[in-house]
Amino acid sequence: MNTIQVNIIDREGARHELEAPTDMNMSVMELCKSYELPVEGTCGGMALCASCHVYVLSDQELPEPTDDEIAMLDAAFFVKPNSRLGCQLKLKNEMDGLTLELAPV
Amino acid sequence: MNTKIETDIIIIGAGPVGLFAVFEAGLLKMRCHLIDALPQPGGQLTEIYPKKPIYDIPGYPSVLAGDLVQNLMQQIAPFSPGFTLGERAESVEKQDDGRWLVTTSRGTQHLAPVIFIAGGLGSFEPRKPPIDNIEHFEDHGVEYFVRTPDIYKNRRVVIAGGGDSALDWTIYLADLAEKITLIHRRTEFRGAPDSVEKVMELAESGKIKLITNAQVVGLQGNGELHGVTIQHDTEGEFQVDADHFVPLFGLTPKLGPIGEWGLAIDKGAVEVNTSDYSTSVPGIYAIGDINTYPGKLKLILCGFHEATLACQSAFKVAFPDKKLSFKYTTVTGIEAL
Numbered sequence: 001m002n003t004i005q006v007n008i009i010d011r012e013g014a015r016h017e018l019e020a021p022t023d024m025n026m027s028v029m030e031l032c033k034s035y036e037l038p039v040e041g042t043c044g045g046m047a048l049c050a051s052c053h054v055y056v057l058s059d060q061e062l063p064e065p066t067d068d069e070i071a072m073l074d075a076a077f078f079v080k081p082n083s084r085l086g087c088q089l090k091l092k093n094e095m096d097g098l099t100l101e102l103a104p105v
Numbered sequence: 106m107n108t109k110i111e112t113d114i115i116i117i118g119a120g121p122v123g124l125f126a127v128f129e130a131g132l133l134k135m136r137c138h139l140i141d142a143l144p145q146p147g148g149q150l151t152e153i154y155p156k157k158p159i160y161d162i163p164g165y166p167s168v169l170a171g172d173l174v175q176n177l178m179q180q181i182a183p184f185s186p187g188f189t190l191g192e193r194a195e196s197v198e199k200q201d202d203g204r205w206l207v208t209t210s211r212g213t214q215h216l217a218p219v220i221f222i223a224g225g226l227g228s229f230e231p232r233k234p235p236i237d238n239i240e241h242f243e244d245h246g247v248e249y250f251v252r253t254p255d256i257y258k259n260r261r262v263v264i265a266g267g268g269d270s271a272l273d274w275t276i277y278l279a280d281l282a283e284k285i286t287l288i289h290r291r292t293e294f295r296g297a298p299d300s301v302e303k304v305m306e307l308a309e310s311g312k313i314k315l316i317t318n319a320q321v322v323g324l325q326g327n328g329e330l331h332g333v334t335i336q337h338d339t340e341g342e343f344q345v346d347a348d349h350f351v352p353l354f355g356l357t358p359k360l361g362p363i364g365e366w367g368l369a370i371d372k373g374a375v376e377v378n379t380s381d382y383s384t385s386v387p388g389i390y391a392i393g394d395i396n397t398y399p400g401k402l403k404l405i406l407c408g409f410h411e412a413t414l415a416c417q418s419a420f421k422v423a424f425p426d427k428k429l430s431f432k433y434t435t436v437t438g439i440e441a442l
Binding site for chain 1: 268
């Protein structure tokens with residue numbers, strides 16, 4: 001298997017079911033941009049802008065955030081315990097069915 | 106009376122692409138002057154990732170962002186570019202003689218027949234907490250930078266943030282202010298361990314008040330700030346009296362005034378013609394991450410190419426009567442300006 005389904009709830013509450021490749025080293029931020037969802041990804045994926053801030057709504061096991069990601073979330077707003085940066089979540093087969101909500105900007 | 110800085114090309118943005126444009130302009134004997142809101146050249150390479158290696162600069166298997174900027178500064182040194190740093194380009198006006206007048210946030214004026222916008226992600230501005238009336242209190246108790254520490258003397262100050270600047274200013278102002286309250290959303294601080302330790306000591310000895318797992322969600326006052334509303338994860342909302350609120354959450358890039366200069370803009374980027382990277386306004390070019398066109402890639406190496414072509418076109422604007430001849434540096438070398 002090298003595609004999974006990722007569900008994104010946008011800021012208007014609409015649900016988008018995205019087909020996501022797992023063999024392209026693609027992140028959630030890049031996936032959202034490729035489907036033209038309103039995710040800026042201003043810093044290009046370096047965990048430096050938090051424009052790809054998402055809330056994790058499902059319970060797939062995700063890699064622990066790095067220090068860089070924690071530091072950025074420290075300076076971001078609307079942060080909750082289930083906050084992550086989409087640019088730091090690389091798409092993997094284990095994430096099939098992952099459901100995320102875009103955080104306010 | 107202000108003296109105006111006169112040059113051939115005003116480059117807005119001193120990131121890698123703006124710097125390299127000086128080199129390509131220099132080969133054509135055009136002088137450049139760079140303006141940047143940051144206090145040092147290099148743009149985001151210097152400001153946010155100086156120690157990160159870049160792997161796609163042709164000829165460099167790997168180069169640290171900070172080193173690339175140093176090398177570019179060395180490469181353009183023969184062309185003696187001018188710099189206006191720590192000032193944001195605010196306005197652009199066409200003069201009667203056809204030249205452009207660019208004025209900065211501090212009123213410095215620059216005149217040239219050509220402008221290159223090499224503004225990258227835009228100018229770096231403080232990240233503002235999402236509090237409804239915060240703009241109402243800016244300069245009336247809310248400051249996003251500590252510029253003059255003396256204004257906090259014998260005042261009640263609330264600082265918010267968990268990084269080095271929040272920690273450092275808390276330590277510095279502890280002796281000066283009447284009362285310092287530091288608010289942080291988590292229990293752990295990510296600043297330098299020494300600073301974290303010092304802040305903990307100050308909190309234990311009662312010199313400062315430390316509130317963790319909390320954030321500022323409201324501001325009160327009548328024209329001037331009198332207090333802040335704090336929301337604690339477990340204890341709910343409460344108020345703290347304050348004359349100043351200093352949120353220190355780092356910088357974030359914003360397009361800023363460039364959006365109001367009458368250029369065609371698409372999704373926060375300046376639209377250009379790919380034959381010479383000219384904008385919709387003759388004499389103004391946009392190069393690097395700030396521009397957009399079909400197939401655009403935000404890469405430094407693409408920005409270098411864009412700068413090179415823009416210089417050829419800019420020469421015809423700056424010197425309409427002169428002939429332009431293309432030369433290789435291997436043939437002619439570098440002639441300093």
